[in-house]
Amino acid sequence: MSYQTIIYTQENSVACITLNLPERLNPFTADMVSEIRDALARVRTDKSVRALLLTANGKLFSCGADLGSGAFNNHEESRGARAGKVMRNSINPLITELHELPVPIVIALNGGAAGGGVGLALAGDIVFAARSAYFYLPFIKKLALVPDMGACWFLQRRLGPARTLALCLTGERLSAEKAEQWGLIQSCVDDAALLTVATQMARQLARLPAHGIIEARQICAVASSNDLRAQLAYEAERQQILFDSPALEEGVKAFFEKRDPDFPGRE
Incomplete structure (x- = not known):
């Protein structure tokens, strides 16, 4: 167009x-x-x-x-x-x-x-x-x-x-x-x-992990309606998934190498 x-x-x-x-x-x-x-x-x-x-x-x-x-x-x-x-x-x-x-x-x-x-x-x-x-x-x-x-x-x-x-x-x-x-x-x-x-x-x-904005929007959205127990449960659920992501591997590696992480882009 x-x-x-x-x-x-x-x-x-x-x-x-x-x-x-x-x-x-x-x-x-x-x-x-x-x-x-x-x-x-x-x-x-x-x-x-x-x-x-x-x-x-x-x-x-x-x-x-x-x-x-x-x-x-x-x-x-x-x-x-x-x-x-x-x-x-x-x-x-x-x-x-x-x-x-x-x-x-x-x-x-x-x-x-x-x-x-x-x-x-x-x-x-x-x-x-x-x-x-x-x-x-x-x-x-x-x-x-x-x-x-x-x-x-x-x-x-x-x-x-x-x-x-x-x-x-x-x-x-x-x-x-x-x-x-x-x-x-x-x-x-x-x-x-x-x-x-x-x-x-x-x-x-633009340097954030590709899924970062979706996760940030969602956790803020549910925090506005969840009680504390529900919020903690949601956080545990998301961390269980995200701890196994390639982005975390890069984040940890960059932390110990004392540099900014280079997260993968959108797939």
Whole structure:
């Protein structure tokens, strides 16, 4: 596929997807969603890719849904029916495909994430935000809609129900600095340093064992619902399997040789 709304690049084992409709504030057009999903499929199938960096060009990361394009207007069905179809057939799969990608994902939030842009930004594993960036959920206050693209699912797990509900109801912008203070993102950095810091992290994560991101996501997910005994049992189960892996052999060898491990890539 030839991309018109995003830029896809790869440097060594790190792939990068850049939203590239800056003059329109990077709305989620049908073409953009399709192109992001195609790029994610490339990452899944290209075993040389071991980390993904996701960012955008322009002053905003994304303004969210492309409400002005007429995409939700169809004379044969209501706007609601059309919106539901778009969500189920393209938007929701995009978020699940990103969240379940078999490589670590670093988000470089170059500017504001509004509407659905919040869900896209938080679907990554580690988020760095420029100091000028912010999170903004105008759905209820401005549009009488509910937040989508998984925004509340991600927010509630990181901020808790009280702060998530307040952000939904007030429509107030959450600055990058406060997002860092609240534990929503990894770090808030100067705008000029954002790509450098995020790229360095992506390169670092690309050196992890190939299965590392899947194991890390899963153990954190079950820890949020397990009681202590169940968590300990899960850890014993996973360690029993992982202690027999070639990756552990390399890790132990590197430890005694006082060097960084060189873990095998994706198979």
